Amino acid sequence: MTNSIKVERAKRDLTQADLAKLVKVSRQTINTMEQGKYVPSTVLALRLAKVFETTVDAIFTLEDADW
Amino acid sequence: MNSKFLFHNKYKKWGWLIFIPTAIASFIVVAWEVSPAWLDTKVFAIAVDEIFGDSKSFSFIDNNILNEILGVLMILSGLLLAFSKEKDEDEYIAQIRLSSLVWATYVNYAVLLLAFIFVYDLSFLWVMIFNMFTILVFFIVRFNYKLYQLKKSASHD
Numbered sequence: 679m680t681n682s683i684k685v686e687r688a689k690r691d692l693t694q695a696d697l698a699k700l701v702k703v704s705r706q707t708i709n710t711m712e713q714g715k716y717v718p719s720t721v722l723a724l725r726l727a728k729v730f731e732t733t734v735d736a737i738f739t740l741e742d743a744d745w
Numbered sequence: 746m747n748s749k750f751l752f753h754n755k756y757k758k759w760g761w762l763i764f765i766p767t768a769i770a771s772f773i774v775v776a777w778e779v780s781p782a783w784l785d786t787k788v789f790a791i792a793v794d795e796i797f798g799d800s801k802s803f804s805f806i807d808n809n810i811l812n813e814i815l816g817v818l819m820i821l822s823g824l825l826l827a828f829s830k831e832k833d834e835d836e837y838i839a840q841i842r843l844s845s846l847v848w849a850t851y852v853n854y855a856v857l858l859l860a861f862i863f864v865y866d867l868s869f870l871w872v873m874i875f876n877m878f879t880i881l882v883f884f885i886v887r888f889n890y891k892l893y894q895l896k897k898s899a900s901h902d
Contacts, residue, residue, distance in 0.1 A: 694899075702835070703833075703835040703836065703837065704833035704835050704837070704838065705833075705899060706833075706837070706895045706896060706898075706899040707835050707836070707837040707838075709898070709899040710837060710895070710898075710899075716837050716840070718836065719836050722836060
């Protein structure tokens, strides 16, 4: 699964720490998600979408390996 | 992992403060067979099977309670240390917690399996005694190492 968290974050000029505070997780969790090392829960994915004012689909994309 | 089964973060500090001195004291007690007379007392035993004595149940017996005190402190402080929330406990840390618990259980039983096959008699009794605490110790070491790695990798970005 790939995601555009880093891009969306940059668009809004947010630091990892800012975004962490907004979606109520640690900065390390934002970091591991951006590196693709961690796939968030549905709740966290929805929170991210809400903060970025977009949909979960727009942030996360399935890859062949996910099937 | 549901965080309602975890203690408040402030107890982690108490876990360290009690666990480390207790672990050191326990090694000293075991190595030098320390058994101070002032801790000899009567205790209530549900079951006791003395090596050169009778089998009794639900009765009072004479015992030195130093090892009981250390064992209780070690288990309670180990639980606090292992299962107190991190300051920033979130779903990713919960995942590290769960994977560390699975890892610790596998390692603990791998060690026990080897001991079952290669260690006998009184030596095996020692393995059993250590095995009471090793699952907690393996978990604490692995979980805190993974947290350290996480913090280190995040600080580079």
